[in-house]
Amino acid sequence: MARTASPVGPARPLDPGTEQIQADPAVADLLGVLRRHLAMDVAFLGRLDEQCLLLQVFDGDPAAFGLAPGSTVRRHAALYPTALAHDAPIVIPDTQADRRTAQAPIVQGLGIGSYAAALVYDNDDEVYGLVGCLGRQPRQHLRPRDGQFVDLLAAFLRDAVIDLRRVWESRSHLSRIISDLIDDGGPQIVFQPVVSLADGSIAGVEALSRFPDSHRDPEGWFKVAAQVGLGTELELAAIRHALTALPGLPPSVALSLNAAPATIASGLLGLLRSFGACDRVIVEITEHEYFSTDPVVMRDIQALRSLGTRIAVDDTGTGYAGLEQLIQLRPEIVKLDYLITHLMDVDPARRAVAAAIVSVAREIGGQVIAEGIESTAELRTATEIGIGFGQGYLLGRPARTLRAACSPTPGLFRPGPAPAR
Numbered sequence: 001m002a003r004t005a006s007p008v009g010p011a012r013p014l015d016p017g018t019e020q021i022q023a024d025p026a027v028a029d030l031l032g033v034l035r036r037h038l039a040m041d042v043a044f045l046g047r048l049d050e051q052c053l054l055l056q057v058f059d060g061d062p063a064a065f066g067l068a069p070g071s072t073v074r075r076h077a078a079l080y081p082t083a084l085a086h087d088a089p090i091v092i093p094d095t096q097a098d099r100r101t102a103q104a105p106i107v108q109g110l111g112i113g114s115y116a117a118a119l120v121y122d123n124d125d126e127v128y129g130l131v132g133c134l135g136r137q138p139r140q141h142l143r144p145r146d147g148q149f150v151d152l153l154a155a156f157l158r159d160a161v162i163d164l165r166r167v168w169e170s171r172s173h174l175s176r177i178i179s180d181l182i183d184d185g186g187p188q189i190v191f192q193p194v195v196s197l198a199d200g201s202i203a204g205v206e207a208l209s210r211f212p213d214s215h216r217d218p219e220g221w222f223k224v225a226a227q228v229g230l231g232t233e234l235e236l237a238a239i240r241h242a243l244t245a246l247p248g249l250p251p252s253v254a255l256s257l258n259a260a261p262a263t264i265a266s267g268l269l270g271l272l273r274s275f276g277a278c279d280r281v282i283v284e285i286t287e288h289e290y291f292s293t294d295p296v297v298m299r300d301i302q303a304l305r306s307l308g309t310r311i312a313v314d315d316t317g318t319g320y321a322g323l324e325q326l327i328q329l330r331p332e333i334v335k336l337d338y339l340i341t342h343l344m345d346v347d348p349a350r351r352a353v354a355a356a357i358v359s360v361a362r363e364i365g366g367q368v369i370a371e372g373i374e375s376t377a378e379l380r381t382a383t384e385i386g387i388g389f390g391q392g393y394l395l396g397r398p399a400r401t402l403r404a405a406c407s408p409t410p411g412l413f414r415p416g417p418a419p420a421r
Helices: 025-038 079-085 105-110 146-183 218-227 231-243 261-274 295-306 320-329 348-363 376-384
Strands: 042-049 052-060 072-074 090-092 114-121 127-135 188-196 202-210 254-259 281-285 310-316 333-336 367-370
Touching: 025 042, 025 052, 025 127, 025 146, 042 146, 052 127, 090 146, 114 146, 127 146, 146 218, 146 231, 188 231, 202 218, 202 231, 218 231, 231 254, 231 261, 254 261, 254 310, 261 281, 261 295, 281 295, 281 333, 295 310, 310 320, 320 348, 333 348, 348 367, 348 376
Parallel strands: 202 254, 254 281, 281 310, 310 333, 333 367
Antiparallel strands: 042 052, 042 127, 052 072, 090 114, 114 127, 188 202
């Protein structure tokens, strides 16, 4: 469902690699001091934002209460107006024994047993929000004087909230930009050919995302999207956009789509089915560190395979995690990372690693694609060690049209000798 258009106006061009949305570590350090001093489970700092308290920074384990940065508590929630109604710290050792909170739905819903909070002001003496602590169990050791410590820490945070306000405004700005991009259909898609090294024919095309006013670092966009909680939605938008190109793809050419494990477990199967695309698609798993321990991801991978989708593992050869996934997942396609392909014609170690991966792939019934082939020497070496497919600027740069992506690069592959009569 499309979001309501932002009232702030159109988003400005953005290079996400230049934006920082991390809070000053000193804020979390101060919250840690507060949590330990009161012997509580979680300390928090939240900003007064329209009709709610927007929780921004935590120390401890907020997930135990079902909370995370960005969670909101509305003004009518019992623990919030209590502090606002009294311009003084609040200390509640036992929420069930206190008439203000005993029947509060938020106390029951989050499982809050004890609570302390104080108002935080900015340098203009305007209320910024609340700083406080939550306990899972009653804390009978808490006394009203503990509120003075909370108030003291709130005063220390006065300067920090200036930076935190900027951080959160940046976060909100980035969220609006990415939300607008998703509503507009997602990033632009370009296609890079995957070439058979036997004869130079086009075996597939990989769909790659490109973002407005930014020709660099698409990964940075996905990273920022993940930081504001929109990573999976942005990736699904990119996949949906790429799938619209399927009708124009030659039947013999596969479409390769990049998907993180979270995306695979968030409706990718249904999306591919809706396009009737399962048997024409390769799902290239990114960010694959230890995903094989996630039963939901593994279940959906097997469901994709049962419908004819081939699975590829990216960045193979660059770390232990990738090799572990290779063994456990047994993908149909193994993509040899650029760091191995690059200069393997002159580096015996790179060549040995590449040859070993080719051997492993053969044992599990998979094929190898060498990424980042940029020279004829690398192409020749890949062929010599038995790599069947390649990708890289030498073989074809990303193209905006399928016609361009599916046109072989002339002159690289010469026909073999005619068979003997």
